[in-house]
Each structure stands twice: as structure tokens, then as C-alpha cells.
Amino acid sequence: MGVHGIQHFNIRASEEEILALRDFYSTVIGLTLGPRPAFRSRGFWLYAGGDPVLHLSIASQSQSLPDLEARRSAADHIAFRCSDLKGMLARLDAHGIRYSLERVPLVNQIQVFLSDPSGVGVELNFDSASEASAATPPR
Secondary structure, X not given: OOOOOOOOEEEEEOHHHHHHHHHHHHHHHOOEEXXXXXXXXXXXXXXXXXXXXXXXXXXXXXXXXXXXXXXXXOOOEEEEEEOOHHHHHHHHHHOOOOOEEEEEHHHOEEEEEEEOOOOOEEEEEEEHHHHHHHOOOOO
16 A cells, blocks of 8 residues: 555636636647546546546536635645657747746756646656756746
8 A cells, every 4th residue: 555646636617717727738738638537527637648637627606716816725836747848948938928947956857837827836847868958048
């Protein structure tokens, strides 16, 4: 028995917000929209490397959700292991997404930090040995 890893991250919000998040995570981040079981709730599953890592759940009409500005959470960010730093930075630039870039020599990573449309932090991790030529100064 034991924990072996994180299976998925779930975001529950209004339909309008979930549609914006679906588009952001698929178009900007590059996750793939894939099959989702026929739950009673509506939503989307987004995949990375064949695994459903991000679940987006549309809140029912009866659920009370705080508006975006009033939300508080201890959850800070979601992190993804990535490749093709140059392509990702070009995609972020093309969509006008603000980000910062950090080098972490101890773990041989380049990290890109940004926020999704709901204000959830997103960390994109790249192996710095294979991505070194693509790294640009932080924005």
C-alpha cells in the first residue's frame, strides 16, 4: 500500500469558465481533449501522454460558487512535465500569455510559470539539458 503519484487535478466552475479553461489547456498548454465517462455531471477530461490528468467539471445550477474575485484556496499551482520549450514559449507569446522563466540547476530544469483564466498557477517543467538553446530571459 502507498501513494504512487497524482492521478489528476480537478477544477469545478461555471460552464462559461470551464469552456474557457478547456480552450486554454488544450490550445495554449497543449493537453488533448479525450474520452470522459458518462457521469451525471458535465465536463471534460484533458490528457497528457495518454493519461487523463486534468478534469474540468461544470458546476450544476444548484451549486453555489463564489465569483472569480472572491475565491480563496490554498492550492497554488498545477505542474506539468513538458518538452519543446521553444515551441511552448512561442505558443504562450502567440496567445499573449504572461509568464516567467526560472532555471533550477539542482534538478536540471527550466520552469515556466503562468496563470490559467481562473487564476490557478501553472508550472511547466522542461529538462534543461535538452532545452538549453531555447531558453530566453524571463518576461
